[in-house]
Amino acid sequence: MILVQWRDDYSVGARSVDDEHKALIGRINRLYDQLMVEDDPLAVSTFFESLIKAITEHFLREERFMRERGYDQLPQHREDYERLLDEIEALTDEFDRNEEAGREDLAMRIDGWLSDHFETHDARLEEVFDRRKN
DSSP states (O other): OOSOOOOGGGOOSOHHHHHHHHHHHHHHHHHHHHHHHOOOTTHHHHHHHHHHHHHHHHHHHHHHHHHHTTOTTHHHHHHHHHHHHHHHHHHHHHHHHOHHHHHHHHHHHHHHHHHHHIIIIIHHHHHHHHHHHO
């Protein structure tokens, strides 16, 4: 089952960043697929723990990429990731209260956050690096 679908408008034009984002989306979808087939009550908490781990690992790699290139918006970028992690914590609580509604909200929030983040914060990466090349 797919929670988030890669879209061309997610591309920031930097192949390494786009590949990283595709891998993150793939990992999110694999985790979600596991959640959908598990009957284990611990599956939800395992899913969210794994999701937070995947996003954190992604951010650390992306942050290194930005730092190596002198990206000037790193603090704002970090704040956006922290906001996502806070939202995931809230989603965990929603799942505990109403799993079905939580599933729908999960898809909307994750897809919405990825779309917004890729199109704003990460898209700026390409602009900044292209300007520095010229």
